[in-house]
Amino acid sequence: MMNETKQILQDSDASTLAPLPPSATTPRRGGLGSISWDVVWERYGIATILVLLWVVAYFNVNYFGNVDNFAEVLRQSSFVGIAAVGMTYVILMGAFDLSVVSTLGLCAWLAVTLASKHQLGLALTLPLLVGIGIGMLNGTMVAYLRIPAFIVTLAMQFLIRGYTFIVAGGDNALYAGKEYTSLGTGFIAGVPTPFIIFIIVAVVGAVVLRNTPFGRYIYAAGSNAQAAQVAGVPVKRTLFWGFVVVGGCTALAAVLLGARLYTAGPGLEPGFELNVIAAVVLGGTRLSGGRGSLIGTFAAAILFTTLSNVLNLLSIDPFVQQVVTGSVLLIALSVEGVRSRLAERLNRG
Amino acid sequence: MRFPKLNKLLIIGATAGMLALSGCGASTAASSGGGGPKTIGFSVYDMQYGYFQTMEKGTHAAATAAGYNYKLFDEKSSESNMVSGTQDLLNQGISALIISPFQPGALGPIVDAAHAKKIPVVVDDIGGGSSNYDAIVISDNANGGKLAADEMDKELKAAGKTGKKVASITCEPSAVYAARRNVGFDAEITTLGYTVVSEVSGHSKQEEGYKDTQDILNAHPDIVGIFSCNDPMAVGAAQALKDAGKSGAKDVIVVGFNGDQIALDAIKNGQMAATVQQQPDKMGAMTVDLATKLINKTAITFDNPGAREIYVPVNLITKANLPTS
Numbered sequence A: 001m002m003n004e005t006k007q008i009l010q011d012s013d014a015s016t017l018a019p020l021p022p023s024a025t026t027p028r029r030g031g032l033g034s035i036s037w038d039v040v041w042e043r044y045g046i047a048t049i050l051v052l053l054w055v056v057a058y059f060n061v062n063y064f065g066n067v068d069n070f071a072e073v074l075r076q077s078s079f080v081g082i083a084a085v086g087m088t089y090v091i092l093m094g095a096f097d098l099s100v101v102s103t104l105g106l107c108a109w110l111a112v113t114l115a116s117k118h119q120l121g122l123a124l125t126l127p128l129l130v131g132i133g134i135g136m137l138n139g140t141m142v143a144y145l146r147i148p149a150f151i152v153t154l155a156m157q158f159l160i161r162g163y164t165f166i167v168a169g170g171d172n173a174l175y176a177g178k179e180y181t182s183l184g185t186g187f188i189a190g191v192p193t194p195f196i197i198f199i200i201v202a203v204v205g206a207v208v209l210r211n212t213p214f215g216r217y218i219y220a221a222g223s224n225a226q227a228a229q230v231a232g233v234p235v236k237r238t239l240f241w242g243f244v245v246v247g248g249c250t251a252l253a254a255v256l257l258g259a260r261l262y263t264a265g266p267g268l269e270p271g272f273e274l275n276v277i278a279a280v281v282l283g284g285t286r287l288s289g290g291r292g293s294l295i296g297t298f299a300a301a302i303l304f305t306t307l308s309n310v311l312n313l314l315s316i317d318p319f320v321q322q323v324v325t326g327s328v329l330l331i332a333l334s335v336e337g338v339r340s341r342l343a344e345r346l347n348r349g
Numbered sequence B: 001m002r003f004p005k006l007n008k009l010l011i012i013g014a015t016a017g018m019l020a021l022s023g024c025g026a027s028t029a030a031s032s033g034g035g036g037p038k039t040i041g042f043s044v045y046d047m048q049y050g051y052f053q054t055m056e057k058g059t060h061a062a063a064t065a066a067g068y069n070y071k072l073f074d075e076k077s078s079e080s081n082m083v084s085g086t087q088d089l090l091n092q093g094i095s096a097l098i099i100s101p102f103q104p105g106a107l108g109p110i111v112d113a114a115h116a117k118k119i120p121v122v123v124d125d126i127g128g129g130s131s132n133y134d135a136i137v138i139s140d141n142a143n144g145g146k147l148a149a150d151e152m153d154k155e156l157k158a159a160g161k162t163g164k165k166v167a168s169i170t171c172e173p174s175a176v177y178a179a180r181r182n183v184g185f186d187a188e189i190t191t192l193g194y195t196v197v198s199e200v201s202g203h204s205k206q207e208e209g210y211k212d213t214q215d216i217l218n219a220h221p222d223i224v225g226i227f228s229c230n231d232p233m234a235v236g237a238a239q240a241l242k243d244a245g246k247s248g249a250k251d252v253i254v255v256g257f258n259g260d261q262i263a264l265d266a267i268k269n270g271q272m273a274a275t276v277q278q279q280p281d282k283m284g285a286m287t288v289d290l291a292t293k294l295i296n297k298t299a300i301t302f303d304n305p306g307a308r309e310i311y312v313p314v315n316l317i318t319k320a321n322l323p324t325s
Helices: A037-060 A068-091 A102-114 A121-143 A151-169 A179-184 A194-212 A214-221 A225-230 A233-259 A274-282 A294-313 A317-346 B004-028 B050-065 B081-089 B103-118 B141-158 B176-191 B206-219 B231-243 B261-270 B282-293
Strands: B039-044 B069-074 B096-099 B122-124 B133-141 B165-170 B195-201 B225-228 B253-259 B274-275 B309-312 B315-318
Touching: A037 A294, A037 A317, A068 A102, A068 A194, A068 A233, A068 A274, A068 B141, A102 A121, A102 A151, A102 A179, A102 A233, A102 A274, A102 B096, A121 A151, A121 A233, A151 A179, A151 B122, A151 B165, A179 A194, A179 A233, A179 B050, A179 B069, A179 B103, A179 B195, A194 A214, A194 A233, A194 A294, A214 A225, A214 A233, A225 A233, A233 B081, A233 B253, A294 A317, A294 B081, B004 B309, B039 B050, B039 B282, B050 B069, B050 B253, B050 B282, B069 B225, B081 B096, B081 B103, B096 B103, B096 B274, B103 B309, B122 B282, B133 B141, B133 B282, B141 B176, B141 B225, B141 B253, B141 B274, B141 B315, B165 B206, B176 B195, B176 B225, B176 B315, B195 B206, B206 B231, B231 B261, B261 B274, B261 B315, B282 B309
Parallel strands: B039 B069, B039 B096, B096 B122, B122 B133, B133 B309, B165 B195, B165 B225, B225 B253, B253 B274
Antiparallel strands: B274 B315
């Protein structure tokens, strides 16, 4: 699924890799110093909308500002959010991973099962290794065997789910021991534990993406794989490791979700893969790759949870909720499309 | 890479903002103990199913009639939704929580969170997991099995049949409440002088009910009655009888359980004799009644105190009293 269109390296995030055409580095109309408002919007637009939604909801929706409710929103956003950090890595390279839903089920089931056997150390580590292993399999098939990511990860979704049903015997694992469940339900200094882990994952993810060669390779490979290859970027290896990152992040989310629910089974969270991809895309990362940022993903994951929380608090009919969520996604992405086309035209003119 | 500082500032700012908002929000939280009407929250399994729509109607009507405000959450058949959405209910100052859990195992965190806020939890059907719920409402399954046995005996006598061999098809072994239907049936039919010559599991599936019945007919061609733990399997049994040239309403008396539309149709068409209908609307009303008792700290008389179970009566449906729809 590598994006092979002949797109020049005009993306600002690839600026450290190759000399750019002058238009990309000179400030545009309305720019402030070296900041281009286009890029500011791309990165912080969703975060801004999120904060606006909070402010509006805070004053207009009963119980929204309640400390318990707010903590719950942050907690709920963490599971999709942590997986979405990993997903951002592969989507930046124009690929995606549909197998995360089954990886989540397998790893969460494994974590709860091991915790229930009082193997806490294994419960926290083995699922991560399994997630990383699944990522390696996906990465090998997509990057080195050149099978499209859609096919590979869809097949893996079925395969892993089936496998989990077989080993789990169709039953959910159950465990309510505090030493494990506090990871999902607890607080550290008043902040929900999963959210603290989400912040750490997002910050580490952002630092790696921005300050390491791996991160720069990702943007370069996503902008134009052929050009990146010519420039010496190890495109295949970068893609491979991208899938490893999604696998690992998903497994981490799974360990926490199992602790949140006290239970996990093969059928955990239907539609999880699409929620994760939706968070990344709403966060401003292009499905075609090359452009996007983790701050967007971070904010979008919280935005989705906030939205469903607000709709719950307003007692909106469950079917209407689905319509609203779908509409928001559609409107956000249409506006984004129109905006970027306008920006392109303005820049040219 | 042009403004990493701004980036970091925004992350810090946003996080601080969230915490600040959540901090000052505490003062605006409404208390549940105020003078206004109390609120009951209901977390429903999945509103796509008719059974739960009926349950929801019963719950809503009873809550309104008792003067409560009412809040609904739809779990949409997801354990993660179930936990997060029910948590949203708990954070809205409800006085009691009623829940028909999609995944009984995930009741643990919900009951823990509710009890931390001193909110009682009434479970409606499905199961209580191993959680510490305050009460659980289920159909009177054992009595339903007894009703089925009595009806089978009545119809056999009316038809002048003298055979005494009957079969009992069970749901999956993990469905512990449903298993009580077969236990109730077996006990009563034995008392009435019959012998249960075959008890097999159809795993709640129509096609397995069909196959099981074929096997039963091969082993016991003189069978006179079949009781099935649910309606899909009963309809499967009736189909197998039809394919063997027999009628599930005359030659072999087939009685199902649930009151599903397919069974009502089969009874109407003379393919099976009867079914035992559950009453999810009455179960809903019962949960509201229990919630009131728990809020007011009135004692509850349980049908099974060990597991805090309350039973709701079931109805026998035959061709004579088919609901007109």
